[in-house]
Amino acid sequence: MFEYHGWITVRETAADDEDEPRLRQIVDELRLRIAQMDSPYLLDLRWMNGEPFIHLGGYSNHRSSPDVVELFEHVAAVAPGSYGLLHVRDDEEPDHGDDVRVLKLVRGMVAELTPASAC
Secondary structure (H helix, E strand, C coil), X not given: CEEEEEEEECCCCCCCCCCHHHXXXXXXXXXXXXXXXXXCCEEEEEEEXXXXXXXXXXXXXXXXXXXXXXXXXHHHHHCCCCEEEEEEEEXXXXXXXXXXXXXXXXCCEEEEECCCCCC
C-alpha cells in the first residue's frame, strides 16, 4: 500500500513582501502541473485568505502516479519560500517497509525528518 498526506504553503520567497504578480504566475504554473498529474485522490491547490495552499492525500495499492515526492521537489525549486510536510507510507519500499516517513519542505529544500528530529 502507498499512503500519503501532506500540505504546502506556496511562497515565492520567505519574505513577507512578495511580488504578487510573480506569485500568481507561479501558482498558475503549479495549477497546470497539478492538472496534468490527473490524480483520483486529494490533490488541491487553492487560495485561502490571500495565500495559496496545496493539499494532497491518497491511499493506493501501489506507488504510482501522481509522484507526490516529485511535486514537493518541484515546488521547492520554483517557489523556494514555500514550506510544508508530507507523510508517506510505502510497504513496498525495501528500506522502509511500513515506516511512516516525514518529508519537510522549507526554503527550497526537501529533507526527510528522522525519528529523533521529529520530536
